[in-house]
Amino acid sequence: MAEKLDILLKECKRGKSRSQEELYRRFASAMYGLCLQYASNEEDAQDIMQEGFIKVFAKLDQVKNPAALPGWIRRVMINTALEKYRSQVILQRVDEVREEHQEDAGNEALDRLSCDELVGLIQTLTPRYRVVFNLYAIEGFTHQEISEELGISIGTSKSNLSRARGVLQEKIKTMYGSAIVR
């Protein structure tokens, strides 16, 4: 597998179109899933996917270790999504929020949601909330890292995450009623 990826990487670096397509097919579904989480709709996700893979093929020479390729491609996609977010975002005044005590939908509610439904809910968030939520909850960034990545303060990152969670919980409650809320 690793050896095959090594060969594929070398051939892609040489510009072989068939290998490039094979590389795309290998990572397409995982990366499109990632793009959907960062986009507000499928069209935006496709744009991120397209721009991301063009960067991948343009900068493939940077990858020396084939084992690092999947993580590198994922990182390129996230960076592309962040660039798109930066270009699209309309600066919204987000107050340094007080921690809101909202009813917690809990993992049980999240567990009931399918991945598609969950991604659909994430897409309804505002761009800022969505990006902060994805970077923190899914990619495992710290608030320090998020603040550096987005050029915001750590407090803003925390408040954005809190707001995002609140919005998601509200939506889950609306979808499933109070039955799942403890």
Added chain:
Amino acid sequence: MSDQTDMEKGFLKEKLGNYRADPPEKVWDSISAQIDNGSKRRGMYILLLATAASIALAITLGVHFFGPDLPQEQSRMEESRVEEGAPEMAIQEESKQLEMEEPVEAKLAVTIQQAEKEEADTPVLPEKEQNPDPIGSIETLIETELANEADAVVDPEPTSDPMVLLLPDTADELSTDPFPIIEQDKKRDPRWMVGAAVSPLYSYRDAEAVDKPSNQAESGMLSYSTGVQVSYRRNSRLSFETGIYYNKTGIAIGAPGIKVFSQRRDALVFGAG
């Protein structure tokens, strides 16, 4: 709250970290098209670089191998011109010029007569003021005239006639004196030529298999060929030519009268002959 967040974080990461969705096919089509465009642009850039490099190489090699021969060639041409009658003409011209001039002896006689006349016209001065040796004076005058005459021969008066400048002064100088007219010939000398060529190109293929009819759906395609070339003419019978050419060839495939699509191939050809 923090524990809750961490738990939620791990749960979401597990749930969505491996989330997959199949993108529509048009995404790859767009990516592929853009990659191809980038490759073509890179290809054109490489083509331009290769063209410039080959021209520079051809010129460098030409100058290196054939450059030093150029002056020798010119000398040979000059010599051949000289051999063909230039010296006779030059000598004749010089003789005519000398004949036209007054002989030195005649000039000297006139000068002596003038001196004697001036001496006769000069009032007699007291003895101490007179030249004690009138003969010596005449001799000095003759020497001065001769010296002036020699100067006149060595350093001829500058003339505006360019033909006079082109003529060698002596027979010894005939083989070494450069003819300025050669400089004009050098500019006109068509040994080195750089050119460009564009021509229509019709390409087709004859695809016939044994016991099978040929592919009637294929037809030839009109295209073009273009390139730049450098040539060097060694002599009237031998010349070298090199260049870089771009050919666009292919075939048209489809029903008669209806071209479905064209299969094109780009080719870069390096030619030398």
